[in-house]
Amino acid sequence: MLIKSLLLDSPKQVKSSLHTPYKSNQVLSCYLLDLGSLPRMKMKASPILTTLFAAAVGFFIGVSFPVDVTPKLQCGILPWSSCFSHSTMLGRLWGAPFRNSSSRTPNVTSSAPSVEVATATNTEEGSERRLPPGIVVSESDLHLRRLWGSPTQDSPARKYLLALAVGYGERANVNATVHKFLDNFDIVLFHYDGRTTEWDIEFKWSKKVTHVSARKQTKWWFAKRFLHPSIVVPYDYVFVWDEDLGIDNFAAEPYLDIVRRHGLEISQPGLDTTNGLAPTYYITARKNGSEMHKTDAGGEHCSDVHKRPCSGFVEVMAPVFSRDAWRCVWHMIQTDFVHAWGLDSNFWRCVDDPEEQIGVVDAQYLVHHAVPTLEGQGEKEKGGRLQVKARQYEEMFAFRSRVSRADNEVANRTSIQN
Template identity: 45%
Template sequence: SDTKSKRSCLCSIASTVSLLCVILLFTGSFSAELYNENQCRPGGSHALPEGIISNTSDLQMRPLWDLPKTKTIDNKEKASTNLFAMAVGIKQKDLVNKMVKKFLASNFVVMLFHYDNIVDEWNDFEWSTKVIHVSVANQSKWWFAKRFLHPDIVPDYDYVFLWDEDLGVENFHPDKYVSIIKSEGLEISQPALDTEKSEVHHQITARGRRSNVHRRIYKSGGRGKGCDGSSTAPPCTGWVEMMAPVFSRAAWRCVWYMIQGDRTKNVGVVDAEYIVHYGHPTLGGLDVNEVSSRAKDHRVDFSLRGNFYVKNLLFGLKYISNVVVELALILICVRRMSYRELQVFRKRWQKAVEEDECWVDPFQ
């Protein structure tokens, strides 16, 4: 009887264990499916049905008093497929006005970042209510772009133009430019600079008159400073200046996360469509022309004689010197801050490379 009871007990335990295994198997399978499903969902959306989740958005303005237009074929053709964004200050309103009018005429969505906190004075322009205004004092266009142009907010736009405000666009046509970079397969580009009127800092940005697009430059130089057909790094190839960059949808997603693609093939300067870079200071900085005009307000009447003449002359010189010193200090502070930010970025990059065991440098 003891043997029978032991066998009965063992059978009971075996049955219970088998049942538990089956339950755990199905539970584990269900949990894995649930985990995989949730893993693909945006954070915070796990409690929502999948069909109601919208991962992306856009910058199209919608009226408060009417239903949004349905996505018919006709409306899709009229919809804006490119975005033009720019950090602006009221001092450059004339240049900004010319750019905005040109891009709106080409059916771009236009977004203005006001770094001087002045917005109402732009209401003088008829287009003011047709563009998006974002105002935060003393911030650069990259600060605005990082916070207001997330790739999931601008996925509907084929190209993102992120420009400075001191550019002349008399010879620039947005539609033609987009057509060129599409046909050339450029992911990151910029219009070339008119060398006769522009402040050109790098040879690769200068306009070439014999081509529609150039991706590299050729120049002689000792100690490895020259550029030839075998050069693979900036500033010889794969490089644009940050005054007027244009990003494809895919490139902007990469750039926003600080990652690049193949710069030797997909980065170039468009010669056929070119602009003028005036080199005006931004973020409310003093302009040399402004300093000159202020100095004229304190000009000296050379017909005067004696102590009165000397006092006015000294006053004028003192004023001019104070303004020049102020301008120099501002420039020094901006450059110093840029250098510090570059050093911080390099440290962050090095740390990220060391900690990410899966990352492989595509250029090594």
């Protein structure tokens, strides 16, 4: 019997018997069946061996009836620790003495329980997952609220948002623009000259709009930091405009009626060619007698409807975005760039069908005065305006390079997967 062999046989024989390919439950059965013969055995072993034998029997009896009574703790002391359970510990200790040489190769078809280790993962959800879902508010707006009264009686956020980068020197034109948007619009002014309090003194509406100030920054720098998609969720459309636009022939609500009717996700008002600066791109010029247009193809400067800027194009000076389109455009704005030159050439990426969902509204049009306010914000001792212009071109070329590299990475991954 196995127990007698362990006690009475030679060490060599014991070693041989232990390496016999018994299953663990068979070995335990042999131990238990032989317990009744213990009193009748003539113990020839030393007291030390008897003690070791008793300890071994107690161990095998204990692990045969595992009960999970210990908490699952992070046990960094042991090399296999990380919320281990009794099954992992037992698996390591139980199998080792009875494992033959062939069992050292992992058996991928084994039905033994696997250990799932809880690790921190980098997901879109942040620390707010610790909160009960009913209290989490992941969206906001730029609507001003009172310090008094019941929150339930506050006026709600407006349907649309106007964002303007402004300097105090252009306050007359900004005042005219704001008056076109007071109804149904929340308004945020991005001050690039640091002057904000003067507006409250001169214009009554100033106390009803949001002011954000950072010296010598462009509207795209502000937009990246203060027009996050979660902030503009309440707004159906977002106007991200320059301050130097003449709007005598523009009305916001009729403009949006045309945008909705033609399914435009990204748009701009047409530019008046009889006044102000001539348009840089002919597609943005207002067409007389037209409500809106989506292409300049077939004209003198554009022969291919599928090439930008012949279609699917608006400029950065006065774009209007749907909520969904802005979410995409916001992610394309580069944090380390301030001028965003070249961004408008890639607006088409943020709609499903650029030739149908990007257009110019002719019935509501603007005059572009082209006041170079920010170009004068450079350091005069280092070139002033020329210095600013040099950075604009550097950013444009760098942005093109990043877009091209990103496109190539996608193309390479696609070819590998196929």
